[in-house]
Amino acid sequence: MARPRSAAADCAILDATRAALVELGWSKLTMGDVAARAGVAKTTLYRRWTGKSALVVDAVAVLFDELELPDRGSLHADVEGVVLSFAALLARPETSTSLMAVVAESTRDAALRDRLRCAVVDRQKRLVLDGRARAQARGELPPDSDPASAARQTDLVFDLIAGAVVHRALVSGEPVDEAWAAGFATLLVAGLGAAHPPAPPPQPRTPPEPC
Amino acid sequence: MARPRSAAADCAILDATRAALVELGWSKLTMGDVAARAGVAKTTLYRRWTGKSALVVDAVAVLFDELELPDRGSLHADVEGVVLSFAALLARPETSTSLMAVVAESTRDAALRDRLRCAVVDRQKRLVLDGRARAQARGELPPDSDPASAARQTDLVFDLIAGAVVHRALVSGEPVDEAWAAGFATLLVAGLGAAHPPAPPPQPRTPPEPC
Amino acid sequence: MARPRSAAADCAILDATRAALVELGWSKLTMGDVAARAGVAKTTLYRRWTGKSALVVDAVAVLFDELELPDRGSLHADVEGVVLSFAALLARPETSTSLMAVVAESTRDAALRDRLRCAVVDRQKRLVLDGRARAQARGELPPDSDPASAARQTDLVFDLIAGAVVHRALVSGEPVDEAWAAGFATLLVAGLGAAHPPAPPPQPRTPPEPC
Amino acid sequence: MARPRSAAADCAILDATRAALVELGWSKLTMGDVAARAGVAKTTLYRRWTGKSALVVDAVAVLFDELELPDRGSLHADVEGVVLSFAALLARPETSTSLMAVVAESTRDAALRDRLRCAVVDRQKRLVLDGRARAQARGELPPDSDPASAARQTDLVFDLIAGAVVHRALVSGEPVDEAWAAGFATLLVAGLGAAHPPAPPPQPRTPPEPC
DNA sequence: TTATAATCGAGACGGTACGTCGGGTCTTATT
DNA sequence: AATAAGACCCGACGTACCGTCTCGATTATAA
Secondary structure, eight states, X not given: OOOOOOHHHHHHHHHHHHHHHHHHOTTTOOHHHHHHHHTOOHHHHHXXXXXXXXXXXXXXHHHHTTOOOOOOSSHHHHHHHHHHHHHXXXXXXXXXXXXXXHHHHHTTOHHHHHHHIIIIIHHHXXXXXXXXXXXXXXXXXXXXXXXXXXXXXXXXXXXHHHHHHHIIIIIIOOOOOHHHHHHHHHHHHHHHHHHSOSSSOSOOSSOOSOO | OOOOOOHHHHHHHHHHHHHHHHHHOTTTOOHHHHHHHHTOOHXXXXXXXXXXXXXHHHHHHHHHTTXXXXXXXXXXXXXXXXXXXXXXHHHSHHHHHHHHHHHHXXXXXXXXXXXXXXXXXXXXXXXXXXXXXXXXXXXXXXXXXXXXXXXXXXXXXXXXXXXXXXXXXXXXXXXXXXXXXXXXXXXXXXXXXXXXXXXXXXXXXXXXXOO | OOOOOOXXXXXXXXXXXXXXXXXXXXXXXXXXXXXXXXXXXXXXXXXXXXXXXXXXXXHHHHHHTTOOOOOOSSHHHHHHHHHHHHHHHHHSHHHHXXXXXXXXXXXXXXXXXXXXXXXXXXXXXXXXXXXXXXXXXXXXXXXXXXXXXXXXXXXXXXXXXXXXXXXXXXXXXXXXXXXHHHHHHHHHHHHHHHHSOSSSOSSOSSOOSOO | OOOOOOHHHHHHHHHHHHHHHHHHOTTTOOHHHHHHHHTOOHHXXXXXXXXXXXXXXHHHHHHHHTOOOOOOSSHHHHHHHHHXXXXXXXXXXXXXXXXXXXXXXXXXXXXXHHHHIIXXXXXXXXHHHHHHHHHHHHTSSOOOSOHHHHHHHHHHHHHHHHHHHHIIIIIIOOOOOHHHHHHHHHHHHHHHHHHSOSSSOSSOOSOOSOO
């Protein structure tokens, strides 16, 4: 009935947020500064987001959608690929600073946790699902026995890949380069192959998973 | 020649910091509040730490030293054990919030990054070193071929374990329970075993991932 | 276009400042305390005044405007009257402490000096101007010969009266009572009369002091 | 019985205080800074003075002792002389800043008031006493009728001179130059002469006060 | 000559206020 | 309605001084 919200403003605000994150990082980013950069009043920000954290989640989430998983011919190569492209994403100053900060904030804020989960986490599981399906099609992984265990496996692999890359890059502070990616992929693929022995597991050796 | 710094104050401050973290969480923790709880002037805090982040790193670091790796008889059981005890540590409100927050901050602050690394990260690599040595003694893992690759392997495993647990617990927000720990351990042990086939590698080492 | 500054706040702040001066005196008066009394944020104080001194000048200046000079029938009586009412004003705890303090501060702060001069000093010269005009109308003082010398005379008398009262009350710390006021008025009136001999100056003007 | 206090320290401290007053003014002068300038520990300052005000009083008091009243041949000239030399003293940055500040402080602090009175105020009344005695010797003023009224007269003149000069210089902020000094002296001498007519007042000329 | 005890420098300490900054809400006029 | 502008309340920030306190190192007297 009355004036609708400006869509252009939303876009300008998210752009401004990303720009501010690059320049200032999470902790020095201020709502007032974002508003000024976007040519918008602070009121307009608060009309649309509950605070800094929610704003940043939305601003950063779209960057994660740029991740893709082109078919590199083998599970090993696909893992290497996703590791390197995820690492490249984390190397951008917008993401590294704010991802950890928002996660930290989300431990005390359920609404933020949900927003983060559905805007970032769940949306990227597609990469693992794609990779798994492709590997199964190639015969590198056995077909899903039942949906529940397939979901468990997906989640495990997702946490493994994402967690390892994040930890290597941001906590340990070491580079995620080709060598590391190769070593990681080797370990992961071997682990998956052994846990789900491809066709006939030669020797069961410490049968780790439900045969 | 002058009055030395009170060691009791240091202790009271770190205790107060942990208590405040439990009650308030990282983002509502205040230097003034910590000082008040510790019965100490704000100045004293700033005389010893450059800010909230540095203080929290020191306060939390000791908690990580409580982690131990008792011999559970097998590499698989040792991995399960360390995963669960690390998860238990992360479940404590002092650690989860602040670890992520400090990591976030450290992306923009080199001094903090160093402090974090040497106070937390490097100190816990001992767990991986112990576990590896023990597994090698048991014959579950081959002896180190050369020191450099041993260090690479240690780092990789460390990032894998710590990263996966942190990501599962804090980012995905799913419980790290026995079932998950078992699945994770299975995958990891299998991966390690395949990458470094136990005693006499039946297949050539290099192509660990199946064809 | 934006929200205008609250006029009520200004008033509340100045009232609070005076109240705080009475209770605490200049040196224990705190910006934070004034803000709290006025029910206002500290920021609001600093948005309008540059500091404690400027605030106090404005808070105290209005008190000086209460001074009046009723016609008491003679120059001598008028002087006595203004001396006593000025002394009464200085006896109030708001004024004495803060007047001196602000003067002290103003020796190093040109902006404050100006503010003080136009808010307090210049505004009270009206008393001397009124008294002089009235005395001239009564024939107690000769009419102004030229404007410049009239201004000089006004300034001299102003400094004389104000200075003597302030010095007696605050520096010497002796009471400014009727007796002292009478003695002072006698001296001043005599001095003015002799310096400007009433009608026909019998002796040449310049040598007022004997030989 | 034990080690006595260093006399050199006292001197260094007072010098440092004056130097700091010149550079920083009263309000930015700090005890720590004075101690540092004097090459002395803060403790030493507090062992000898109760605080900034007391210290400054002592540091400045000696400057007032430099005032002298050479015989200039007439009461008028003597008044002019003392006005100008007092103004010169007040023009020094050490004195102007701190005199007013200490007076302000003393309105709330009895001990300081006493210290100020005996260290500065009372000690300078000698100038008025000398001037009066000299003028009486010259016959410009009548001899004292009784000691009480002599004291009253002395105090009145003291407050008049000191007050007027201070007010002119620090409150009004106008220069105390020869012209002003001459005008002031003329008025004062005339007032004194009329109030106490020299010997036999030839013509009562606007009988100002009851002989 | 040697205790002995006050004094000294240095500077850490518990406080209090500072002046600034950012968060989030509100008022106003404009679109 | 929704907006830009910006005043407002709140609370934390990190700093500066305060005046007190502990230190170990000097001294000048009194033993």
